[in-house]
Amino acid sequence: YVRGMKVFRVHPADVSRIEIELPHIETQRKVVSILDSIYTKQRINTQLNGYLLELATTRFEQALFKSNRVVRLGDIVKLEDSKRVPLNSRDRDARKGPYPYYGATSIMDYVDDYLFDGIRVLLGEDGSVIDESGRPILQYVWGKYWVNNHAHILAAASDYSLEAIYIALQRTPISHIVTGAVQRKISQRNLNKLKLEMPDAKSLEYLQDIFAAYRCNCEENRGLVSLRDALLPKLMSGEIDVSKIDVAQLNSHLA
Incomplete structure (x- = not known):
């Protein structure tokens, strides 16, 4: 008891004896490959957006130099x-x-x-x-x-x-x-x-294209998160047969 409250404890040895169901190791590896493809595309999009914002800022400062x-x-x-x-x-x-x-x-x-x-x-x-x-x-x-x-x-x-x-x-x-x-x-x-x-407003029209690409990358990442969250439990449970998913084809689609 702690301050009048009953506290239940779980011994580490008991935790180590808990049995859990896992898919076959080959299935686990295939799932990891699929998730890695999604994560890689997300990282690329995030990196691209960093470059887009750097480009937007650099060109903004160049425009400032000409007109301020x-x-x-x-x-x-x-x-x-x-x-x-x-x-x-x-x-x-x-x-x-x-x-x-x-x-x-x-x-x-x-x-x-x-x-x-x-x-x-x-x-x-x-x-x-x-x-x-x-x-x-x-x-x-x-x-x-x-x-x-x-x-x-x-x-x-x-x-x-x-x-x-x-x-x-x-x-x-x-x-x-x-x-x-x-x-x-x-x-x-x-x-x-x-x-x-x-700077002069007309010198900043290029920003529309840069931010359109920025938004597109963000939207794609949101879609990838939804795809990951929908796929993972179905792949792990066997509802979707992981052996029928072509990882190379998936990577090509996400490129």
């Missing part, structure tokens, strides 16, 4: 924070679905409805709002999704695309607009007053 102006963020975006609706964990548990539920830094859950449809840039409002270099925590999002009240929602409102604004924000230190000693926060007022260096 300082603009207020509030003059080139529209904040859609008033459309946010927070859902607590109990609400989300009762509303499971296919739509991402975004918090300040990442997807927190998936729910049965959406508030936004299309491309937006999310910028952390409180808590984790800047990284170690003082630059903002950003999320470039698209499709249909829900956003809670811990991220500012930026929509395009000028000749500058959200892709251009995303790159500009990524390279801009913003520690000077963060308030709060205990809980860091970026207010709407301070965010709207933030000054960004921007």
